[in-house]
Amino acid sequence: MCFLGAKNTAYFICKTPHSYYNPPHYELHFLEVYENTHVTRLIIIIMIAVIEVGGKQYTVQKGDEITVDRQNTDKKTMTLKPMLVSDAEGKETEIGTPFLEERKVGLKIVDHIKGEKIKVFKMKAKKRYARTRGFRPHQTILKVTSIA
Numbered sequence: 001m002c003f004l005g006a007k008n009t010a011y012f013i014c015k016t017p018h019s020y021y022n023p024p025h026y027e028l029h030f031l032e033v034y035e036n037t038h039v040t041r042l043i044i045i046i047m048i049a050v051i052e053v054g055g056k057q058y059t060v061q062k063g064d065e066i067t068v069d070r071q072n073t074d075k076k077t078m079t080l081k082p083m084l085v086s087d088a089e090g091k092e093t094e095i096g097t098p099f100l101e102e103r104k105v106g107l108k109i110v111d112h113i114k115g116e117k118i119k120v121f122k123m124k125a126k127k128r129y130a131r132t133r134g135f136r137p138h139q140t141i142l143k144v145t146s147i148a
Contacts (some may be wrong), residue, residue: 017031046088047147049105056090060144063086065110070138078107078142084121085147 048061054069071078081099086092094100114136123130 026050048086049082049107050084050087050101051079051082053142057083060105060146062144062146065115066133066142066144067139068142069117069140070112071109071142072141073109076109077145078109080105080107082147104146106148107142107145108145110141110143111138113141118125 048059048062050057050059053066054056054071056068058066058068060066081096081101082103082105083096083099085094085100085103094103096103115138116134117134119132119134121130123134
């Protein structure tokens with residue numbers, strides 16, 4: 001987002017990358033604007049939605065890619081009804097019972113992949129019984145195209 005500030009300043013809000021230990025957050029950056037440049041007011045409302053895919057819930061926003069259990073569909077796009085829709089600041093929130101009928105989240109199937117290997121180990125104490133098996137789950141990568 002870009003906001004015009006006082007004389008010769010503009011403010012930019014940027015989303016930082018995230019990892020497991022560092023959730024995404026928004027940082028405010030300042031930019032000095034000189035006389036020969038032109039900055040227009042750009043307001044982007046970031047919408048966040050909670051969707052349910054395969055019995056699991058995911059918090060998504062436009063442009064996110066999520067990895068879910070394999071979706072057996074021939075279509076390249078999916079449309080789901082969200083359970084909750086909110087803006088990034090949490091000022092406007094709509095909660096469904098259980099879904100919001102008038103809202104839709106557009107998803108695009110990016111790829112079908114095999115996930116990381118999962119090892120399953122079974123053991124019975126004092127019986128000399130131990131078994132190790134492993135498998136790679138089939139997964140689908142979905143990209144959020146729209147929240148309307």
